[in-house]
Amino acid sequence: MNLRYSQAEDEFRAGLRAWLAEAVPSLPPKPPLGDWPARRIYDTGWQHKLHEAGYAGIDWATSVGGRGATPVEQLIYLEELERSHAPYVGVNFVGLLHAGPTISVEGTPEQQERFLPPILRGDEVWCQGFSEPNAGSDLASLRTRAVRDGDEYVVNGQKIWTSHAEVADFCELLVRTGPEDSGHRGITWLILPMDTPGIEIRPLRTISGTTEFAELFLDDVRVPVANRVGDQDDGWRVTMVTLSFERGTAFVSELFQSMELLHDLRDASERSGHWADPQIRRRIGHLGAELDALWALVRRNVSEAGQGTVPGVGASIFKLGLSELRQRIGELGMDLLGPYGLVWDDIDGPWSSGSPSSPDSPGSPVLRSGELVSTWVHGFSRTIAAGTSQIQRNIIAERILGMPKEPRR
């Protein structure tokens, strides 16, 4: 049991850090959150740079164009990107962490050749068509129908929570091909080109006021059978493969962001005088202890993955712990802001002045009050998206602790 990086791991880190030190400062300014076309250009531009430098698809196998990095190298990669304040994976999320890995395991050679290289290069953007208005936590009850008609499926139905649908080229789409009551046995995984006639996209306004999600309405949308990943009615198994990638290291960046935010809040509390309150100090310390423990848990999970132990078990624990913690950091930020948290505008105060907390991480920004408000509000999505905390607890209780299953259909 050790926490020392090997010489090869240190060299990988040094090379990446040197490249990031050049690449990140040369980026254009970040576009506003609500401007999806601009965000697509920004995020795919960054992906293109990563690809040129050999850092695209770090966790993908070399056989499909990835770097085939070890789990520890993947962790170093995420750590260094966060440290350099490099852009988040953004609109490339579904392609790089969902659809791409799924196609690389379950897709045909033709599908791999057609779809994987453009994801790695940042040429094509994917979105997710899994959830439906009546199929959220109970995803297997989805009702969007696909009926076979020659070499095509004719799809009718509705999807929801589809991030950046309006700028996506493809959608990973789950449809019902079996009878209405076939549950997880009658689902198929399709690749839907977003320029197909019959797709209507309606943006959803979230509690933060932005349009981060959209609803998809599918009306006689024709999808080639060649776009099916896995067998007909075998899509649930393929979906479990997809979600296992999501639950791998997908949330690790958020852990680093949370630690940086907590540092900044600690410094802000010293400037604002809140630090004199032992209750505030203890809240900060407790959050810090939990973040340190989650970081240790990540390193435990990654070490186990390196030994070939199946991940997933620790991932649910990590996701539950981090998302709940993230909300409490958001609450701390709001408490430090006091009445200044009643507006989304940036207001100057103790939180926005002073020197950045981590001098060794260049460009560490000081806190903006509007961003603290945003962090708090966005926190509510963390315990809902990608499996609610309640679903995570069910998974932990049933699959890890072996507790009896609830009666289900």
Added chain:
Amino acid sequence: MNFVLSDDQLALAGGIRALCSGRFALERLRSREGASRVVDAADWEELGRAGVFGIRASEEHGGLGLGMAESVVVFEELGRSLIPGPLVASALAAGLVDGALDGTVMVGSVTRPESGMPTLVANLDSLGILVVVDDEGLALVDPSSLNAKPAERSLDPLTPMWVVNGDLPAGKRIGGPEGAVGWRYGEALLTSAQCVGLAAVSLEMAVEYSRSREQFGRPVGSFQAIKHMCADMLLRVELARVAVHAAAVIADDPEVGDPIRAMAGATLLAVEAALENGRKNIQVHGGMGFTWDVPAHLYLMRARVLEHACVSGESLAETVAKNL
């Protein structure tokens, strides 16, 4: 980087678990509930022979020559099995007090309270030496020199307590203030490891009971109200365990982290996990959890004892906050 237990560390844990479930089986321990001596001299020497007190002592001095990482692995097992007695003090005293390492002398410890406050000492009748810890350092005190009265009833029936009249004697000073710093640091880590063991057993008991106990025609463990409680218990165990492991690895190799921050954070989470899982285990057992026969309460009461064995002075959370 390879942050998983090595084969040797797993084997060490397995050996200690076998010793605990054999000689120190719960039924045998429970037969001593309320006694003034819960472990006898032969038991203590057996623990000494198993190496429990000499994990970090060099092999030439009769120890195992291992590190803090191995120590927390062993102490988690001792916590799991509710092994009573001053395990942590005796392990920390190896090298300071003759006979501590091989278990021929049982060494206890106590933090000198602020003037005017009463002192509680655990296991006084069994002790050969009492280490008194204060900001000046460590002092060795002859336990028989204390004017102390046994408590009529101790909260943990396997940790008999004595109430000392008046101030503790000055004793014989060994070393300076740095001795106390090192002692408290080691005490926190080894005690935290025991807490992880307590928290883990509390969870295992709760899960096992919830599988077999039926109400409304099905196991109570199929209800989300129970499941979610158990899932949160596992989250606490896992976070506490990796935090303690990380803190121990950092203790052995201070270049890979901040030893003080890691120790404080791990102790905070481990003590909380032992206390909260202890409470929840009683709740999951329903009425049975409130009976003396079901041992759920023993893990909670031991957690209370351990909480006070390692949390003193400034709050652990504040230590983490200051070292972020």
